[in-house]
Amino acid sequence: MNDSQRIDAMGGTAKVAALCKVSMAAVSQWRDYGIPDARRMYLELKFPHVFPPAEKPKRRKADRVD
Numbered sequence: 001m002n003d004s005q006r007i008d009a010m011g012g013t014a015k016v017a018a019l020c021k022v023s024m025a026a027v028s029q030w031r032d033y034g035i036p037d038a039r040r041m042y043l044e045l046k047f048p049h050v051f052p053p054a055e056k057p058k059r060r061k062a063d064r065v066d
Helices: 003-009 013-020 024-033 037-046
Strands: none
Touching: 003 024, 013 024, 013 037
């Protein structure tokens, strides 16, 4: 799911703009350029079903610090 689809799943441009207290034009730009990190963190908490947890990268034995 890309960010444009996520915005739609959260209720659309107007709803996301109101939640984040930004303009609808700003949210429209997020559709093309991605949701900014700080806004994404907030929206991930508010809509966990729209942002499934990312698969954690597997650590190699050489990367571990014991």
